Amino acid sequence: MEAFLPVGFLLIFALLLCIGLFTVKRLLGPRNPVASKLAVYECGVTPEGSARAPFKTAFYLIAVLFLLFDVEAAFFFPWALVYRQSLSEGPALLIAMLVYMALLVLGLVYIFRKDCLKLN
Amino acid sequence: MEAMDLIVTAVKTAIIYLGMVQVVPIMLIVERRGAALIQDRPGPNRVGPFGLFQPIADVIKMMMKEVTIPRQVNKALYLLGPFLVLFPASLVIAAIPFGDFFTLFDRNYVLQVANIDVGILYVLAIGSLGIYGILFGGWASNNKFSLIGAMRSSSQIISYEIPLGLAACSAVVWYGSFSLREMVSIQEGTLLGVLPNWGIFYQPLGFLLFFIAAFAETNRLPFDLPESEAELVAGFHTEYGAMDFGTFFMAEYMNMATMSGLMVSMYFGGWHLPWISDATLLQWLGSRNLLAALQVLTVIVKIAVFMLIFVWVRWTIPRFRFDQLMRLAWKNLIPLGLFNLVLTALILYFKGAA
Amino acid sequence: MRETLFMVFSLFTIAAASGVVLSRNPVYSAFSLILSFFGLSGLYLLWGSTFMAMIQILIYTGAIVVLFVFVVMLLNLQTVRENSPNLLFLVGAAAAVWLFSLMILRVLTRAIPNKAVEIPTDQLRAISKLLFTRYLWPFEVLSLFLLVMIVAIFAITRTQEIPQGGEKK
Numbered sequence: 001m002e003a004f005l006p007v008g009f010l011l012i013f014a015l016l017l018c019i020g021l022f023t024v025k026r027l028l029g030p031r032n033p034v035a036s037k038l039a040v041y042e043c044g045v046t047p048e049g050s051a052r053a054p055f056k057t058a059f060y061l062i063a064v065l066f067l068l069f070d071v072e073a074a075f076f077f078p079w080a081l082v083y084r085q086s087l088s089e090g091p092a093l094l095i096a097m098l099v100y101m102a103l104l105v106l107g108l109v110y111i112f113r114k115d116c117l118k119l120n
Numbered sequence: 121m122e123a124m125d126l127i128v129t130a131v132k133t134a135i136i137y138l139g140m141v142q143v144v145p146i147m148l149i150v151e152r153r154g155a156a157l158i159q160d161r162p163g164p165n166r167v168g169p170f171g172l173f174q175p176i177a178d179v180i181k182m183m184m185k186e187v188t189i190p191r192q193v194n195k196a197l198y199l200l201g202p203f204l205v206l207f208p209a210s211l212v213i214a215a216i217p218f219g220d221f222f223t224l225f226d227r228n229y230v231l232q233v234a235n236i237d238v239g240i241l242y243v244l245a246i247g248s249l250g251i252y253g254i255l256f257g258g259w260a261s262n263n264k265f266s267l268i269g270a271m272r273s274s275s276q277i278i279s280y281e282i283p284l285g286l287a288a289c290s291a292v293v294w295y296g297s298f299s300l301r302e303m304v305s306i307q308e309g310t311l312l313g314v315l316p317n318w319g320i321f322y323q324p325l326g327f328l329l330f331f332i333a334a335f336a337e338t339n340r341l342p343f344d345l346p347e348s349e350a351e352l353v354a355g356f357h358t359e360y361g362a363m364d365f366g367t368f369f370m371a372e373y374m375n376m377a378t379m380s381g382l383m384v385s386m387y388f389g390g391w392h393l394p395w396i397s398d399a400t401l402l403q404w405l406g407s408r409n410l411l412a413a414l415q416v417l418t419v420i421v422k423i424a425v426f427m428l429i430f431v432w433v434r435w436t437i438p439r440f441r442f443d444q445l446m447r448l449a450w451k452n453l454i455p456l457g458l459f460n461l462v463l464t465a466l467i468l469y470f471k472g473a474a
Numbered sequence: 475m476r477e478t479l480f481m482v483f484s485l486f487t488i489a490a491a492s493g494v495v496l497s498r499n500p501v502y503s504a505f506s507l508i509l510s511f512f513g514l515s516g517l518y519l520l521w522g523s524t525f526m527a528m529i530q531i532l533i534y535t536g537a538i539v540v541l542f543v544f545v546v547m548l549l550n551l552q553t554v555r556e557n558s559p560n561l562l563f564l565v566g567a568a569a570a571v572w573l574f575s576l577m578i579l580r581v582l583t584r585a586i587p588n589k590a591v592e593i594p595t596d597q598l599r600a601i602s603k604l605l606f607t608r609y610l611w612p613f614e615v616l617s618l619f620l621l622v623m624i625v626a627i628f629a630i631t632r633t634q635e636i637p638q639g640g641e642k643k
Binding site: 194246252270274 | 501502505508524525528529531532535536537539540543544547598
């Protein structure tokens with residue numbers, strides 16, 4: 001935990017930089033707001049409809065898949081850490097991971113075969 | 121002595137952080153002159169000798185510009201947006217090792233903000249937070265271009281985070297450690313007597329994956345879909361101007377520097393010079409601190425080379441289309457990443473068994 | 475020092491968690507959730523389990539909340555309207571109160587050690603080793619779960635996509 005103490009310093013410096021940038025921007029920049037200046041930027045055309053419109057579900061799918069694969073990857077990390085040390089203890093660790101990964105690859109193959117991400 | 125340590129650490133952190141922030145003005149001029157060089161035009165050459173003061177002019181311009189907060193925005197998140205990107209970009213540098221250690225008042229201090237034992241995980245974890253600035257900034261802008269840019273950008277970032285993690289994981293398998301510092305110290309010496317003992321020779325595929333994913337994570341061309349100025353005005357920061365826009369840029373350059381630092385530490389020997397061991401260098405130089413200075417210089421030069429490659433690629437390769445980008449990540453990079461992981465494990469196994 | 479930091483992180487986590495529940499705008503809730511997870515990973519750091527702290531940020535803050543934010547933005551959820559408490563709401567509230575009182579009861583009836591447990595650094599390797607030896611079967615089954623989830627998600631989104639129609643490639 002002590003190793004993270006300097007990160008605390010860094011956190012403070014980063015905060016100072018953010019506050020500094022914010023104040024400098026506020027102090028130096030002129031301000032003469034005009035209605036058209038504050039309008040939505042849509043290439044000079046009068047904006048049509050709301051920007052808060054529902055989206056394609058493909059984006060949601062990507063987010064879910066990312067979550068699943070991120071969880072999978074999180075389990076690779078502890079394995080990666082101990083793998084080299086446990087080489088002398090036979091192939092148990094290797095097989096454990098190969099089985100785990102085989103299931104993951106199966107999932108990937110399913111995604112591609114069903115073309116769920118509309119990649120083709 | 122305890123207080124002394126704290127002060128030295130704080131000063132060290134401040135110096136490293138300020139040094140990383142200096143990447144921004146340096147890259148401003150390097151990028152513009154680099155673009156000019158590649159496109160066969162003079163580039164900025166009026167402000168100061170060879171246009172060297174151009175970044176100062178750029179920064180002053182950004183600061184003096186009018187601050188406009190569009191009417192339709194969600195004010196709190198809109199104002200927070202740029203800082204949500206800059207903040208993680210500032211924090212990740214903590215894990216990058218710039219050298220072994222230096223001695224001050226008979227005490228040794230590591231040349232790194234924090235000697236974190238889970239360094240690579242720290243970088244991946246904090247690095248993944250930059251996405252929120254883009255998501256919230258784009259959403260709060262309440263503009264169609266911003267929202268589309270934000271959704272595209274975040275899909276891209278999360279998709280490429282997986283190959284990035286898998287490549288890093290293979291490196292962890294190879295080195296048997298999470299700590300970037302340990303990874304660098306393993307890379308000392310030579311391989312087969314000719315090559316430097318660098319990670320790239322053991323993890324060529326891993327490096328390639330990491331390299332490609334690093335471009336996507338930093339939103340650089342050919343993966344600058346979030347900005348893609350020809351299609352989406354400016355992507356997620358369409359409604360941002362003045363220093364807010366500058367803040368997004370600062371974060372981008374700092375992220376580039378961090379990614380370069382990571383690649384240097386994991387695949388290019390970190391602070392080690394090729395073919396010369398630290399012990400020999402110490403004998404030649406005769407002083408620990410002189411060696412430390414040389415190590416820092418080595419890391420900076422290596423990072424600079426990567427930054428130049430970033431610029432070079434940006435002005436050479438055209439942009440991907442969104443579906444091509446997604447296909448590259450899911451169909452090519454992720455299977456390759458898994459393959460690399462298995463390959464590394466198998467090689468280690470048979471090497472150990474033989 | 476440790477006690478102060480513990481208080482700071484705990485209060486931060488609780489304050490942010492209250493923000494999740496209390497804010498009307500779902501996007502603000504998601505933002506508070508990020509802060510709350512940050513406080514939690516600070517607590518993990520304080521207990522010396524750096525790996526857990528990092529995974530907490532990597533998975534929860536970096537992936538799960540991203541998913542939440544995506545959903546909020548995709549469905550375009552606006553400010554939550556005031557609902558009159560119906561039966562479902564009452565059942566949910568009762569369940570929440572029951573669970574919370576169970577937790578409080580557990581905390582109150584158990585003796586709490588007044589010092590945080592320090593985990594030695596290399597325990598990370600020992601824990602990882604356990605995961606792949608003693609807890610190997612749960613680990614493999616988990617992988618199967620993830621596979622099932624991948625299939626399930628596509629099945630769900632597919633059925634929802636058909637009636638929508640008009641979606642262009």
